[in-house]
Amino acid sequence: MPDEMTWLRGLWGRLVGAKVTAQVPESVLRFRDFCGQPEHRTSAELHELLDLWGFEQGTEIVVFLVRRARVRWHKELPEAEWVLVVEEAQVLHPDRVDRALQAIARLAQIQNIQL
Numbered sequence: 460m461p462d463e464m465t466w467l468r469g470l471w472g473r474l475v476g477a478k479v480t481a482q483v484p485e486s487v488l489r490f491r492d493f494c495g496q497p498e499h500r501t502s503a504e505l506h507e508l509l510d511l512w513g514f515e516q517g518t519e520i521v522v523f524l525v526r527r528a529r530v531r532w533h534k535e536l537p538e539a540e541w542v543l544v545v546e547e548a549q550v551l552h553p554d555r556v557d558r559a560l561q562a563i564a565r566l567a568q569i570q571n572i573q574l
Contacts, residue, residue, distance in 0.1 A: 486511040487574060490563060500556050502549050509543070512563055522546060535569055536562060
């Protein structure tokens with residue numbers, strides 16, 4: 460009898476777990492995956508994540524006189540502290556990644572989305 464109950468609990472857990480996973484938006488799942496990646500993240504990965512969260516494409520600028528970058532923002536985060544500068548075709552510095560993740564977390568808080 461205990462073996463049957465363990466099997467039933469495992470089956471129930473898979474069914475309930477599948478329902479919970481299906482209700483999570485793709486943007487939240489990608490945010491969690493992005494946070495779980497190793498430290499070396501590229502600008503292309505960050506741009507893809509920002510696109511899912513609805514950040515504007517922004518304008519292209521030049522930083523340090525030679526590197527192309529893109530200024531990204533979200534209409535629900537109008538404050539200057541949430542404007543992001545993402546260098547193109549680069550492995551991002553952890554500080555830049557942290558700023559982007561903080562901006563997404565703030566946006567999720569405003570939109571009442573549980574991360």
